[in-house]
Amino acid sequence: MSSPQGGGSGAQQHSDEEERYVPDIYSSDKQHKLQQSKLVDWAVFSEILQMDEDEEGFSQQLVETFVSQVEETFEKIEQYLKEKDLEQLSSSGHFLKGSAAALGLTAISGECERIQNYGHKVNFDNFSQKKEESGKSVSENGDESESKSNGTSTKDGESTTTQTSKSESQNATGKSVTKKERDDDDGDESRDGFWIAAIEDALSRAKDGFVKTRKALDEFYA
Known part of the structure; x- marks a missing residue:
């Protein structure tokens, strides 16, 4: 009986992604550390780095521009949350998702995709506020009595x-x-409050991903 076809090609593809060409100005140790962080899609980000051969520092300029966009857009999202403007929230999520994905910054793009979908009232990942809540109220945790x-x-x-x-x-x-x-x-998806809570959760995670990604990239370019 012949063996299944295609197994070897998958392994080869993974190997190719690990060994993508990157300009010598970036040490192999830094490359490995950034890959292992799981904060970026190395296949995408390494292609951005290749542009530095034609214009030194080009990739870092792109990252710095993106950082400014993120900080500005996060402020807008917080304002739209106060206004409960789901349409603008979805638009902002879509904008940041595209910018982050273009650079391979997956820790940010994934959460921005959630904001985009929740703004359109699409619960594509079965978000449940009760499951996501990490804190407990004074009356629930038993440590304090009122x-x-x-x-x-x-x-x-x-x-x-x-x-x-x-x-x-x-x-x-x-x-x-x-x-x-x-x-x-x-749990009532017919209420705007459900979607606002879902977006608040996604924004919190996006901010966390942004902080970690920015630190990792600062270390990479240092």
């Missing part, structure tokens, strides 16, 4: 003043929302 009589909470025998009532919390824009409003938005 006094109904004086509005203080007790932790390890010490009394501290609570900042919000038991039934209220604050969203990412600083606006107080009741527990009922938060629960209603958690």
Whole structure:
């Protein structure tokens, strides 16, 4: 019986990506470290680096321009979140996704794709706010108990003043929302609040990816 065809070509393709030509100005150690970070698509980014042979520093200029675009667009996204402008949020996500993907910056482009889709109310990755929440409210974690009589909470025998009532919390824009409003938005895709929460999650992850990617690229170009 003959063996399945195509297995060897996949391995060869992977090897080719690992050994893509990069100008000698970038040490192999730096290349390896950036590849191992999993923050960039090396097949794409290495092609950008090849342009440095014709114009020294060209790739770094592209990265610096992108950094400025990201910082400016993140500010716009935060404003659109306050305004709950899903159309502009989707447009901003689409813009950054394209710019990041063109440079192979996958840690950013993936989260911007989420913003783009959520702005169009497309839950393509089955986002659930309840699953994504990492923090717990004072009334949920059991570490603090709230006094109904004086509005203080007790932790390890010490009394501290609570900042919000038991039934209220604050969203990412600083606006107080009741527990009922938060629960209603958690899984109801017909409510704009669900999509705003999804975009807030994607933006938070995009910012984290941006910080890590920028640090990795700074070290690469140093």
